[in-house]
Amino acid sequence: MVEGVATLPQPRPLLRLKAIAKAFGPVKALRGVSLDVFPGQVHALIGENGAGKSTLMKVLSGAHDPDVGTVELDGQPLVLANPSSARQAGIAMIYQELTLAPHLTVEENITLGLERSRFGLVQSQSGKVAEALDLLGREDIAPGQKVQSLTIARQQVVEIARAIVSDARIVIMDEPTSSLSEEDKQALFRVIRNLREKGMAVIYISHFLDEIDEIADRYTVLRDGESVGEGMVAESTIESLVEQMIGRKLKDMYPRPSHELGKVVATARDIGGRPLPQGVGFELREGEILGVFGLVGAGRTELARCLFGLDEVQAGTLELRGDAPLNLSDIHPVQALRCSLDYLSENRKDEGLAQNLSIRDNITLSAIRKTSRCGFLKLREEDGTAAKWVDKLGVRCSSAGQPVRALSGGNQQKVAIARMLHHDSQILIMDEPTRGIDVGSKHEIYELIHDLAAQGKSILVISSYLPELTGICHTLAVMHRGARSEVRAVDTWSDREVIRFATTGKTTGSAA
Amino acid sequence: MTKLPLPGSNWKSLLLPFIGLVFVFGLFTALIAAFEPDNLGSFLSSRNAKTIITQTVIVGIGALGMTMVITSGGIDLSAGSQIALASVVCAMTLNAFADGDPATIGTFGMIVATLAAMATGAVTGAFNGGVSCFLKIPPFIVTLGTMMIARGAAEGIAKQSQVRTPSNTLQTFMERNPDPEWMIFAPGVWITIVLLVIVAVTMRYTVLGRYIYALGSNESTARLCGVPVTRYRILIYTLCGTLLGISGVMSYAFLSSGDPTTAVAKELDIIAAVVIGGGSLSGGQGSPIGSIAGALIMTLLVSGCSMLNVPDYSQKIIIGFIIIGAVAVDTWKTRRQAS
Numbered sequence: 053m054v055e056g057v058a059t060l061p062q063p064r065p066l067l068r069l070k071a072i073a074k075a076f077g078p079v080k081a082l083r084g085v086s087l088d089v090f091p092g093q094v095h096a097l098i099g100e101n102g103a104g105k106s107t108l109m110k111v112l113s114g115a116h117d118p119d120v121g122t123v124e125l126d127g128q129p130l131v132l133a134n135p136s137s138a139r140q141a142g143i144a145m146i147y148q149e150l151t152l153a154p155h156l157t158v159e160e161n162i163t164l165g166l167e168r169s170r171f172g173l174v175q176s177q178s179g180k181v182a183e184a185l186d187l188l189g190r191e192d193i194a195p196g197q198k199v200q201s202l203t204i205a206r207q208q209v210v211e212i213a214r215a216i217v218s219d220a221r222i223v224i225m226d227e228p229t230s231s232l233s234e235e236d237k238q239a240l241f242r243v244i245r246n247l248r249e250k251g252m253a254v255i256y257i258s259h260f261l262d263e264i265d266e267i268a269d270r271y272t273v274l275r276d277g278e279s280v281g282e283g284m285v286a287e288s289t290i291e292s293l294v295e296q297m298i299g300r301k302l303k304d305m306y307p308r309p310s311h312e313l314g315k316v317v318a319t320a321r322d323i324g325g326r327p328l329p330q331g332v333g334f335e336l337r338e339g340e341i342l343g344v345f346g347l348v349g350a351g352r353t354e355l356a357r358c359l360f361g362l363d364e365v366q367a368g369t370l371e372l373r374g375d376a377p378l379n380l381s382d383i384h385p386v387q388a389l390r391c392s393l394d395y396l397s398e399n400r401k402d403e404g405l406a407q408n409l410s411i412r413d414n415i416t417l418s419a420i421r422k423t424s425r426c427g428f429l430k431l432r433e434e435d436g437t438a439a440k441w442v443d444k445l446g447v448r449c450s451s452a453g454q455p456v457r458a459l460s461g462g463n464q465q466k467v468a469i470a471r472m473l474h475h476d477s478q479i480l481i482m483d484e485p486t487r488g489i490d491v492g493s494k495h496e497i498y499e500l501i502h503d504l505a506a507q508g509k510s511i512l513v514i515s516s517y518l519p520e521l522t523g524i525c526h527t528l529a530v531m532h533r534g535a536r537s538e539v540r541a542v543d544t545w546s547d548r549e550v551i552r553f554a555t556t557g558k559t560t561g562s563a564a
Numbered sequence: 565m566t567k568l569p570l571p572g573s574n575w576k577s578l579l580l581p582f583i584g585l586v587f588v589f590g591l592f593t594a595l596i597a598a599f600e601p602d603n604l605g606s607f608l609s610s611r612n613a614k615t616i617i618t619q620t621v622i623v624g625i626g627a628l629g630m631t632m633v634i635t636s637g638g639i640d641l642s643a644g645s646q647i648a649l650a651s652v653v654c655a656m657t658l659n660a661f662a663d664g665d666p667a668t669i670g671t672f673g674m675i676v677a678t679l680a681a682m683a684t685g686a687v688t689g690a691f692n693g694g695v696s697c698f699l700k701i702p703p704f705i706v707t708l709g710t711m712m713i714a715r716g717a718a719e720g721i722a723k724q725s726q727v728r729t730p731s732n733t734l735q736t737f738m739e740r741n742p743d744p745e746w747m748i749f750a751p752g753v754w755i756t757i758v759l760l761v762i763v764a765v766t767m768r769y770t771v772l773g774r775y776i777y778a779l780g781s782n783e784s785t786a787r788l789c790g791v792p793v794t795r796y797r798i799l800i801y802t803l804c805g806t807l808l809g810i811s812g813v814m815s816y817a818f819l820s821s822g823d824p825t826t827a828v829a830k831e832l833d834i835i836a837a838v839v840i841g842g843g844s845l846s847g848g849q850g851s852p853i854g855s856i857a858g859a860l861i862m863t864l865l866v867s868g869c870s871m872l873n874v875p876d877y878s879q880k881i882i883i884g885f886i887i888i889g890a891v892a893v894d895t896w897k898t899r900r901q902a903s
Contacts, residue, residue: 362788389790403788406781408848417778418789420771427771471789 064127066091066253067143067222072121073277074107081107082118083277089222094244094254096264096285099274099297103490105257108274109224112255113145114138144215146225152207154200158185161199162214177217184213187250188243205236209243216247223247224255227488229263233348234555241267260517261290273297297491306523307499311506313526314338318479318510320359323368323380328354328534333368335539336479336510341501343525343542344514347554351534352514353398356481360388360395372479389418394477396468398484398514400461404468407457411449411467412438414456419475441470446496462493469500480504483514498524518550532557581841581857588861592868603871614740614749616863621738621752622647622814623830624859627837628756628763629689629807631855633703634838635767636800637780637847638696641707643808644830645714646688648823650681650812652718655727655822657681658734667730674734681816682809688714689805693798703801711831718824727822737817752814756856759807764852776800780847832887833862839890846898862886 065088074082082104089095099105110116112123114132123130125141132138138145152161159181168175181195190209199207208228215223225244229237244267247254256268264271265285273281273296281296314337321333328351336342346352357363359370361383369377372391388395397404405414415438416423423434438452445466449459456464465485472480485501486494501524505511515521521528521542528545530537530553537553553559596604606612626643633640640646657680661673688710696706729735736743737751747754767773775796778786787793816822839845840861841854865886869879 360788385787386790386792395788397784397788403782403784406778406785406848408781409777413774413778414785417774417785417791420774424771429769429771429774431769 065089065124066126068124068127069108069112070122070124072108072111072118072123074111074116074118081277082111085121085274085277085279087272087279088282089253089255090270091221091253092248092251093269094248094256094267096268096271097255097257097274098261098264098271098293099490103274103297104277105274106226107277109145109226109255109257112138112143112224139218139220142219142221144218144220144223146208146211146215146223146228152199152210154198156199157195158193158197158199158202158210158213159195161210162195162217164214166218180217181213184216185209187216188213188246190239190243203236205232205239208232208240212243212247216252220252222253222255224257226257228256229258229260234551236348237263261293264293265290294491306520307502311339313340314508317373319371319377320380321369321371321377323355323358324366325351325354325358325534326364326366329358329531329536330534331367332531332534332536334512334529334536336512338508338510339505340527341505341511341513341525342539343521343528344512344531344536345516345518345521345528345550345554346514346531347516349533350531350554352516352531353483354534355531356395356483356512356514359383359481360393361385362395389475389477392478394418394472394475394480396472396480396482396485398487400464400468400488405456405464408455410438410453410455411442411447411459412452414467415441415452415470415474418471422474437474441474445470445473445500460490462489465489465493465497469497473504477509479510479512481512481514484516485513486515486517486520494520518547522547522550530554578842578851578854581851581854581861584840585857585861585864588864588868592864592871596868596871600872603873607868607871611740612867616860616867617753618738618740618750619867620856620859620863621750621756622811622818622827623833623837623862624756624856625759625811625814626808626830626834627841627855627859628759628852629804629811630831630834630838631763631841631843631850631852632767632776632800633804634835634843634845635780635847635850636776636797637783638693638703638797638800639707639835639845640689640692640801640804640808641704641831642688642692642710642714643804643834644827644832645711645718646685646805646808647812647815647827647830648825649688649714649718650684650809651815651819651826652722652727652812652822652824653684654678654681654734654813654816655729656721658729658732659727662730669730669732669734671733674732677734678810678813681813682806685805685807685809685812686802687805689801689803689808690798692805693801696801697794697797715824722822722824724824726819726824729821731820734813734817735820738814752817755810755814759810760852760856763807767850767852772796772799777848780844780849782848833859833883836883836887836890837862839887839894844894844898845891846894 067089069085069087072082072085085104085108097105107116111118114135114137123132130141159178162181162184163177168177178195185191185193188209193206193209199210212223228240232240244254258264268285271282271285272279275297316335316337318336322331323329323333324331332355334342344352354363358365358368358380362385365380368380370380371377401407412434416434423430423437442449442452447463447466449463456467486497501511513521513525525542527539528542529539530550532554535557537559549559593608596607626647630640630643654677657677658669658673661669661676692703692707692710695701696703739750742750767776775786775791778791779793779796783793815826819826837858838850838855840858841851843850843855865883866879869882
């Protein structure tokens with residue numbers, strides 16, 4: 053047992069993967085991954101989507117059996133035949149989607165499956181639970197509270213506490229901050245640092261390199277199923293990590309807009325939802341890319357959903373190209389699409405795409421009239437259309453008939469964008485267009501957004517990642533608790549001002 | 565241009581129900597040869613094949629409608645009751661057109677009776693879809709309610725007895741040996757085949773079909789893509805009801821009377837046929853031809869069991885297990901896809 057370990061590299065790794073390979077039919081998902089994880093360290097696993105991160109994690113959690121290669125724990129060979137053997141070996145996974153029972157209390161969740169009973173009655177293990185929460189520095193979470201009343205961030209802590217109580221030594225976190233606000237993220241990082249101090253090893257998977265810079269000690273870069281680089285985070289720059297990930301020099305992540313803006317094509321006024329947003333409006337010009345920044349709970353997604361008629365709207369109007377203003381309370385996606393609006397959902401998996409349908413069916417779904425006549429599909433034309441978009445956007449797939457679920461995140465997003473392009477609306481609302489996708493695809497999507505704007509489309513980009521907004525937008529607005537800041541040219545905003553408005557609702561520290 | 569597979573219908577999954585059909589047939593042939601060799605001849609006779617095919621008509625037509633509903637992510641538990649109600653409506657409409665002494669019914673009367681039965685199903689289906697969409701009640705619950713409502717309505721308008729009619733041509737639609745002989749199969753069988761083609765074409769080659777798959781695969785995506793979700797859901801249940809109405813006419817033809825107590829628990833046979841045929845209760849998958857194969861398997865089971873002299877109650881137990889088994893396979897498939 054390792055006690056009181058410093059953050060220095062240990063001579064012997066706690067977990068060692070040697071030349072792991074795994075193929076699914078002809079697809080080689082992993083072709084030789086080696087990974088040394090040391091106790092008391094946070095080990096970042098980075099790589100583009102499709103690089104093999106999730107397959108590797110499935111090997112580690114016992115869901116997949118590797119074809120070649122060995123796993124060693126404490127120098128002993130380890131066979132991970134199934135998920136429970138991984139758990140017994142002390143490997144705990146914290147998934148993106150939390151796996152807690154909402155109706156049970158914090159304590160019941162933490163001890164689920166580890167109950168001690170006497171004469172058939174469950175004995176309280178509140179001591180152990182409190183100890184775990186204490187260790188994580190989150191004594192503020194009451195063991196008796198029901199999990200459903202906790203925020204996502206706190207539920208995550210409960211999951212981590214469960215890992216501690218079950219004596220896990222290696223905690224794997226898959227994109228743990230994807231749905232957290234800045235504040236919650238910092239709280240999670242404190243928890244991770246506590247785990248590190250306890251001598252546990254944390255494998256941290258994230259797309260956010262700035263996070264890795266902040267929290268991780270070591271890193272391993274995966275590319276095309278191989279580990280292509282590793283080292284200490286402190287000794288490398290974000291730029292060098294990006295280069296290793298994509299295997300080429302990335303000159304300019306964000307293409308700068310150069311075209312002129314046209315006349316105003318859309319004016320939204322006083323949009324009020326239930327309960328967010330509160331009386332928000334904006335103007336959008338031809339060729340404009342308007343960025344909307346906000347933290348989780350700021351109401352930016354709600355704004356988009358109100359505009360597209362997906363959420364209940366209390367008030368608000370939308371004036372398009374000088375036509376009579378539409379009342380947003382009776383807008384519906386059917387009409388919105390007809391009015392040349394389109395929405396890219398932030399949630400690809402549950403809303404954006406029908407995962408079991410083919411790439412083709414997903415692309416043509418919103419504009420099925422273009423490839424049908426009198427209710428009959430023109431399948432040949434559909435195939436041609438799908439093949440064209442797959443080719444144009446570089447969707448990596450075996451054919452357009454493949455179900456979308458078989459694609460990586462970046463490629464799925466390209467399919468969702470292809471649907472927008474095929475429908476060809478004038479006003480595009482893109483909600484987190486690069487969420488959960490790799491750096492290479494991100495760059496391609498930024499360029500796509502640019503091309504669209506240059507063709508005269510008006511684009512509203514919503515994001516919680518500020519660098520991309522300041523990178524690609526003409527104008528920027530910030531939201532805070534359902535209200536928005538003024539809309540200004542992006543160059544006139546400083547990062548500090550944006551964050552201040554997003555966290556306080558004020559642009560300047562002293563005034564108002 | 566390479567041809568792309570159509571949604572939910574690659575040829576392998578299409579073939580599977582037929583392999584199942586051949587397997588069940590082979591199994592029963594072996595069992596009967598082993599235990600009831602005297603019955604083997606009649607089991608393998610063309611007469612029995614015709615009986616099985618004719619008896620598949622009622623469940624088969626219902627399964628075609630149910631395929632659309634299940635593929636779109638819904639369910640219709642009122643199918644059996646709808647068949648009974650439609651058969652009663654059919655018989656009563658025929659009686660309204662009975663003319664002369666001894667009474668006869670003309671072609672016009674039979675057409676009107678058929679349309680009335682279809683309309684009854686359509687209205688019931690629209691009710692199912694509408695209530696489920698507008699009151700936001702899961703279709704499982706709504707159609708469970710309709711199961712009682714439609715059954716009660718059938719008993720009510722039939723005054724709790726069979727509705728007898730003067731003999732007419734409609735009654736010959738389910739005769740095993742049709743007249744003229746060159747038809748080989750009963751008119752009901754041919755009607756089923758025509759309906760199968762219509763439903764299969766609808767699901768593969770029309771916008772409606774695409775929307776059925778899209779709704780079942782992910783309703784949120786469908787909404788986002790501008791599919792008028794409510795309208796299409798109601799339409800799908802209405803079409804299912806219409807097909808159940810035709811099923812009701814076949815039920816009338818089979819019994820030569822409108823029977824409010826017929827087709828009890830038939831919805832289970834119908835749902836089982838769809839699931840055996842490759843439909844998924846979680847939506848997004850379903851194949852009309854597979855469902856017909858599934859319906860044939862169900863009839864074959866009943867026929868095989870009676871040839872084996874398996875008592876009626878055991879048949880029920882076997883069918884119950886088969887339904888659970890089919891759903892278990894479906895769940896397993898869905899889980900495997902998800903991972």
